[in-house]
Amino acid sequence: RRVHGVFMSILSSQDAVLSLLGSMGISVKLSSEEQPLAVTHDPAKVPSQRVSRNGAMCSAWGTEWKEQRLDRKKEEEPSEQSSSSHLTEENSTDSDHEVEEWMAHPKPTWNYLNFPPERLLVSIATYNLLAPSLCNRYRFPYASKVSLSWDRRADTLLRQICILNADIFCFQEIQSDNWNGWLLPHLNQIGYTGLYVEQSVGPGRHEGKEIGVAICWAVGRFDLRTHLPLHFECIAQRCTDPASKAYFQSFPQVGMLVKLRVLPGNEDVVVATAHISANWQQPSVQLMQVAYLLQNLSLFASTPPICHRILWAGDFNTTPDSTLYRFITYGCVPLNDPILAPDNGLELPFPCPSHTLELRSAYSTILCQEPPFTNVTDQFVGTLDYIFINSALAPRSVMELPSLECLRENDNGGLPSPYFPSDHLPLLANVELLNTTVDQNDSLFSRPPSPLHYCDPA
Numbered sequence: 001r002r003v004h005g006v007f008m009s010i011l012s013s014q015d016a017v018l019s020l021l022g023s024m025g026i027s028v029k030l031s032s033e034e035q036p037l038a039v040t041h042d043p044a045k046v047p048s049q050r051v052s053r054n055g056a057m058c059s060a061w062g063t064e065w066k067e068q069r070l071d072r073k074k075e076e077e078p079s080e081q082s083s084s085s086h087l088t089e090e091n092s093t094d095s096d097h098e099v100e101e102w103m104a105h106p107k108p109t110w111n112y113l114n115f116p117p118e119r120l121l122v123s124i125a126t127y128n129l130l131a132p133s134l135c136n137r138y139r140f141p142y143a144s145k146v147s148l149s150w151d152r153r154a155d156t157l158l159r160q161i162c163i164l165n166a167d168i169f170c171f172q173e174i175q176s177d178n179w180n181g182w183l184l185p186h187l188n189q190i191g192y193t194g195l196y197v198e199q200s201v202g203p204g205r206h207e208g209k210e211i212g213v214a215i216c217w218a219v220g221r222f223d224l225r226t227h228l229p230l231h232f233e234c235i236a237q238r239c240t241d242p243a244s245k246a247y248f249q250s251f252p253q254v255g256m257l258v259k260l261r262v263l264p265g266n267e268d269v270v271v272a273t274a275h276i277s278a279n280w281q282q283p284s285v286q287l288m289q290v291a292y293l294l295q296n297l298s299l300f301a302s303t304p305p306i307c308h309r310i311l312w313a314g315d316f317n318t319t320p321d322s323t324l325y326r327f328i329t330y331g332c333v334p335l336n337d338p339i340l341a342p343d344n345g346l347e348l349p350f351p352c353p354s355h356t357l358e359l360r361s362a363y364s365t366i367l368c369q370e371p372p373f374t375n376v377t378d379q380f381v382g383t384l385d386y387i388f389i390n391s392a393l394a395p396r397s398v399m400e401l402p403s404l405e406c407l408r409e410n411d412n413g414g415l416p417s418p419y420f421p422s423d424h425l426p427l428l429a430n431v432e433l434l435n436t437t438v439d440q441n442d443s444l445f446s447r448p449p450s451p452l453h454y455c456d457p458a
Contacts, residue, residue, distance in 0.1 A: 162190060
């Protein structure tokens, strides 16, 4: 039977690391010299080892969190002191301590089944950062000024990213001005580099405020082989009807595909991310965007150098009981599903979508279900974010998420809050790279579909 346990992923000091490794019979030799840390945008000049790997930054941010909770209280306006009294030590609650513990020490739930230490693991996190242009009183009327302040949110987001300490990050809702002016420089400082794609400028979109997605990876852990940015408005080119073409061009969401070489060695992995349209009233639009990405993902993985390992993480804006989720995990949509016959009568760019990538959710595989929620507001509580992998990868652990009581207790309604700076929670998973035999004549996209994909989900 599958065994679940709880393991602390962030250790607060070097001594604790050495003590733990010593108890496991592992000898560690430490270098007496430290590499200088360069702050630069040039990936070639980024330090080859992340600061967070040796605990220097993670430990500092983790141990200072308690004091900073009190410091942040002093910054709040008097009118908000009563609603934010949970920040004081004397009025702290169990939920308050749960927030502090969760922020300082994300707790992965480990699956010990067939998990010898010599296996090659890669950790991946996905996080919708909530763009500043979308974080306002109109969208989140219950949130305090402190929770909506970009300066406060930016600081907390960076701390969370360092604590998560993933090998690969998939980010959504990054404003174009924040990518070069905020996120990328800070990621460079802790040993990451990455690629970003933004929405195209169009009607109602302000230059410099376009929202995009990014995939970032640890320098020295991966080498970039190739990449492919995706603009979902290109779906409209498959339509012959002018009205349908104009309709699908109005959805400017984007995605990104990268092919990485895992170092040291010659193992490759394909990573994909996307921010699917939030227009849940039109699920056919979401389905067409996912079908477009899956088609490109299949071709991208099959293009030399061929790679069979696929990671797809992002904000899908759909729940686990939806047709879209079943399409991703089953590979097809029943022909009688209403999603294939939209009410507006428009032509669908992919009238009968299908794929053969054999994707499954890392969280669902480990926990036997998706998390109860990744998005929490006063109007909605549910799961919208996922980490999907194919059969060439095996999930080994996932990070537990805080309780709903913990999230809502601290800001009277939902997220964002002083401790959770986005309306989404980050997901984190460790996956094992399984051995695969690559046939240079193989094509993921041209293979006959597996019978499993055509089982009726109902």
